[in-house]
Amino acid sequence: MTTLTEAPPKASEVLGAPKKKRNLLPYLLLAPGVLWLVVFFLIPIITAISASIQTGSLDMGFKVTWNWANYSSTFSTYNTEIIHSLIYSIACTVICLLLGYPLAYFIAFRGGKWKNLLMALVIAPAFTSFLIRTIAWETILSDHGTVVRIMIDLRITNLMDHLGLITGNHVLNSPFSVVFGMVYNFLPFTVLPLYTSLEKIDPRLHEAGRDLYCSGYRTWRYVTWPLSLPGVIAGTLLTFIPAVGDYVNAYMLGSPNTQVIGQVIENEALRDVFGYPIASAMGVILTFGTLLIVLAYVKKAGSEDLL
Amino acid sequence: MNTLEAVGDLRLTGLTKRFGSFTAVDDLDLTIPQGSFFALLGASGCGKTTTLRMVSGLEDPTAGRIYIGDTEVTSTKPYKRPVNTVFQNYALFPHLNIYDNVAFGLRRRGVKDVKKQVDDILALVELAHLAKRKPTQLSGGQQQRVAVARALINQPQVLLLDEPLGALDLKLRRQMQIELKRIQTEVGLTFVHVTHDQEEAMTMADTIAVMSAGRIEQLGSPEELYENPATTFVANFLGQSNLVAGTVTGKEDGVITVDTHGVRIALPESRSRVESGAVIVGVRPEKVELAAGNAAIESGRNALPGGVVTDASFIGVSTQYLVKMPWGQELSVFEQNTGKEIYRPGAEVTLHWDATQTFGLDGSQDIEAGAEIDDEAAK
Numbered sequence: 001m002t003t004l005t006e007a008p009p010k011a012s013e014v015l016g017a018p019k020k021k022r023n024l025l026p027y028l029l030l031a032p033g034v035l036w037l038v039v040f041f042l043i044p045i046i047t048a049i050s051a052s053i054q055t056g057s058l059d060m061g062f063k064v065t066w067n068w069a070n071y072s073s074t075f076s077t078y079n080t081e082i083i084h085s086l087i088y089s090i091a092c093t094v095i096c097l098l099l100g101y102p103l104a105y106f107i108a109f110r111g112g113k114w115k116n117l118l119m120a121l122v123i124a125p126a127f128t129s130f131l132i133r134t135i136a137w138e139t140i141l142s143d144h145g146t147v148v149r150i151m152i153d154l155r156i157t158n159l160m161d162h163l164g165l166i167t168g169n170h171v172l173n174s175p176f177s178v179v180f181g182m183v184y185n186f187l188p189f190t191v192l193p194l195y196t197s198l199e200k201i202d203p204r205l206h207e208a209g210r211d212l213y214c215s216g217y218r219t220w221r222y223v224t225w226p227l228s229l230p231g232v233i234a235g236t237l238l239t240f241i242p243a244v245g246d247y248v249n250a251y252m253l254g255s256p257n258t259q260v261i262g263q264v265i266e267n268e269a270l271r272d273v274f275g276y277p278i279a280s281a282m283g284v285i286l287t288f289g290t291l292l293i294v295l296a297y298v299k300k301a302g303s304e305d306l307l
Numbered sequence: 308m309n310t311l312e313a314v315g316d317l318r319l320t321g322l323t324k325r326f327g328s329f330t331a332v333d334d335l336d337l338t339i340p341q342g343s344f345f346a347l348l349g350a351s352g353c354g355k356t357t358t359l360r361m362v363s364g365l366e367d368p369t370a371g372r373i374y375i376g377d378t379e380v381t382s383t384k385p386y387k388r389p390v391n392t393v394f395q396n397y398a399l400f401p402h403l404n405i406y407d408n409v410a411f412g413l414r415r416r417g418v419k420d421v422k423k424q425v426d427d428i429l430a431l432v433e434l435a436h437l438a439k440r441k442p443t444q445l446s447g448g449q450q451q452r453v454a455v456a457r458a459l460i461n462q463p464q465v466l467l468l469d470e471p472l473g474a475l476d477l478k479l480r481r482q483m484q485i486e487l488k489r490i491q492t493e494v495g496l497t498f499v500h501v502t503h504d505q506e507e508a509m510t511m512a513d514t515i516a517v518m519s520a521g522r523i524e525q526l527g528s529p530e531e532l533y534e535n536p537a538t539t540f541v542a543n544f545l546g547q548s549n550l551v552a553g554t555v556t557g558k559e560d561g562v563i564t565v566d567t568h569g570v571r572i573a574l575p576e577s578r579s580r581v582e583s584g585a586v587i588v589g590v591r592p593e594k595v596e597l598a599a600g601n602a603a604i605e606s607g608r609n610a611l612p613g614g615v616v617t618d619a620s621f622i623g624v625s626t627q628y629l630v631k632m633p634w635g636q637e638l639s640v641f642e643q644n645t646g647k648e649i650y651r652p653g654a655e656v657t658l659h660w661d662a663t664q665t666f667g668l669d670g671s672q673d674i675e676a677g678a679e680i681d682d683e684a685a686k
Contacts, residue, residue, distance in 0.1 A: 202398065204394060205401075207394070208399075210384075211386070211458075212412040212461070213412055213415040213416050213461075218386075218415060222411070226402045227401070
């Protein structure tokens, strides 16, 4: 390769080291992205990790003292919130999949010429701010709203109270309303990748399945499902990762009894300067905990069929 | 479960399929004997694939019934019919390897030990060494054989093949035609083969049904269809024909005399579909010979004088001529290369052929029917 570039034309010699320039180009193109990640991802995460093992006081200032006790005290003080985050995000992911799969399936195989319009409708809510949509649900689900009155009349609130999803006739400020809000907000993230992978499946494969002794369900189980797995994995990840760190839904639609990791971080960081190490430790736990769960899930999903 | 012992002719009665106002298959009656290699031949849109899909159960008939043996399967679910399909473009499952693709049907029927059967069938289609590959890693011809194996392993009473060789190049297609014929002879199942390629149908099938506009134009062995076409469509679609319009002028000793553009032609009564009035006389190009100018033609042969050669293509085994007749029509002649004189364009010639090789068709038909379609399908 070097022999080919050893004798560059004169014009480029004047411009100076054309060979070096050419080799640098990929790095130049990468530079903005790398810079962005260093400034907004790498430095913050290092800062957070270092803050999470600091101790100190206002007089002396904070120093890295390798105080791992911040982690153990975070775990013991806030284990409820960690569990909340996990349960709510897993519930949200599972419900999104159960709702999103039939929806994506219907649009992909029965949508016909309406396919694109239907997909646009799925994404349409995202054109309004996440915050505003969640505040809207706060109003819709409020105690004196029509929705709750109908739920009371149909005794749905009774049933949900028994199941421990809500308390009495208050739909709002319950684990139910928190997960409900999350499902509403994250459903498009499940449906989009699912739709993409389902839409790619050749309908003739369904016919081949039916020809080879598969009923409708079995065709789905042995042909459609395995072929849609990449979409299932992508969809659940795109839902779970933001859901586990989400605190807007818990904040708007929940109560002090439904606090999640995000709220702990906010409270600790806003409380006073002594809260910083705990808030940082919580952030690190969230980031690396999510990473571990996702890695385990992808490994499992990649090695065998999920069912 | 040995389905081969059961007597199972495939029988269609009054089978009809309409899509809105379009009739794809029109009141079809057909019996396909067990163990035969049957071809449904026609241009695209003639209803042959729709017929096949109704037999497989993937399409519901608007009217009519389908029987396999004495069992009616008209409204039986596709996955409960003793019928399997080799799909156009194969429709192999991309997430499964070749072995699992082939084993798919057996497993869905709850067969526990599939290994021996899968190995046997993969050996039959000569793909045993590729069992662990994914379909995308195979060539078109190999995928085609996997599709055949995947269907055959279930020992269906009827195997349906939907343009199975359409995606292959010419050389591979020839090879697979012989291969499929071999497999059919070996397993002895009923094969119903849908194709637009007349040569493919003639090579493989014992019986051909030529379809046009949802109906069967003619049914018979390849020889019957070729030598005695019943309609101008069959005459033009299956091979080539020289068709000339004329009028019956008399009949004597089993020979009909026809006047075509002032020339007298003899037509064996046994090969004519009409005995009076307007008639279309036909002869296949390879039966026709050329003679120079107005040379005398021996008796017992039909002669059409006054032709002018407009095109001569020498292709080795034969020379293909286009000859313009005095009434403006161009006829084609394939002359075997037996060392005879080759006529150049512009030469004046007389066409002549053994009179017994003439066939007669109903004169009320479109003389061009099927000709244009064949060109389109052959491209």
